[in-house]
Amino acid sequence: MTAATTIWRATVLTLFPDMFPGPLGMSLAGRALASGLWALEARDIRDSATDRHRSVDDTPAGGGPGMVLRADVLAAAIDAAEGTSDRTRDRPLLLMSPRGRPLSQARVKELAAGPGPLLVCGRFEGVDQRVIEARNLEEVSIGDYVLSGGEIAAMALIDACVRLLPGVMGKAESGAEESFSQGLLEYPQYTRPQTFQGMPIPDILLSGDHARVAAWRRAEAEALTQARRPDLWAARPDPTRTKNTTKG
Numbered sequence: 001m002t003a004a005t006t007i008w009r010a011t012v013l014t015l016f017p018d019m020f021p022g023p024l025g026m027s028l029a030g031r032a033l034a035s036g037l038w039a040l041e042a043r044d045i046r047d048s049a050t051d052r053h054r055s056v057d058d059t060p061a062g063g064g065p066g067m068v069l070r071a072d073v074l075a076a077a078i079d080a081a082e083g084t085s086d087r088t089r090d091r092p093l094l095l096m097s098p099r100g101r102p103l104s105q106a107r108v109k110e111l112a113a114g115p116g117p118l119l120v121c122g123r124f125e126g127v128d129q130r131v132i133e134a135r136n137l138e139e140v141s142i143g144d145y146v147l148s149g150g151e152i153a154a155m156a157l158i159d160a161c162v163r164l165l166p167g168v169m170g171k172a173e174s175g176a177e178e179s180f181s182q183g184l185l186e187y188p189q190y191t192r193p194q195t196f197q198g199m200p201i202p203d204i205l206l207s208g209d210h211a212r213v214a215a216w217r218r219a220e221a222e223a224l225t226q227a228r229r230p231d232l233w234a235a236r237p238d239p240t241r242t243k244n245t246t247k248g
């Protein structure tokens, strides 16, 4: 494999390729895209339609509202996209789906460490089950709510991965201590002014005592996680966690 094929690449299959790069063309991800730290390819599913009307969907078998993306058209779109990439890289094939396993920072890290995924964006009522099975698509959800299409979900996933790629985040933006990095939500952040609407920055953060600052931040992160995300708190492997020290 040459160095040129190792760049992290996201391939998006969508009915709305013009939505991309959208927000991914700006700020951190956009600068990294422009400087070649990652690559993005948005492909129109409709290009794989075979009939005169370029149809991609049809009514649900068994009745019901809405339309369903056709298995044959979507499979052809996936195969065409895979044909243009290096198959030996064994890239993950993802389907953005509210039925999927919720996206986690751990899965984001795995995806960022690989060659980059192919992401299928559903529309309408979703996609024919047979293409999910035939192409072994991994269904990924970005939360327990329903979007009108998979594009915004795909952008969220790509953004989360891109910021972890080597060279994308500067040292100043390092993700080492941010939410989920140690199974905890992040501690509260403060900056100038020293007093805002009668609320001062906690004294300890201005003390210059790095050990006490670190202990305070750890305790705040643990308290926040206990209060807001008992699921994360319960899943933490660390048995030496401290008691809740701040109010909700």
Ligand code: SAM
Binding pocket: 095, 096, 097, 098, 099, 120, 121, 122, 123, 124, 125, 126, 127, 140, 141, 142, 143, 144, 145, 146, 147, 148, 149, 150, 151, 153
């Ligand atoms: N009928 C589907 C259901 O009830 O599960 C919802 C289809 S939704 C209107 C259309 C498309 O948006 C989905 O196929 C999926 O690609 C995307 N989508 C919607 N919500 C999502 C979520 N929470 N996470 C990831 N993708 C989502």
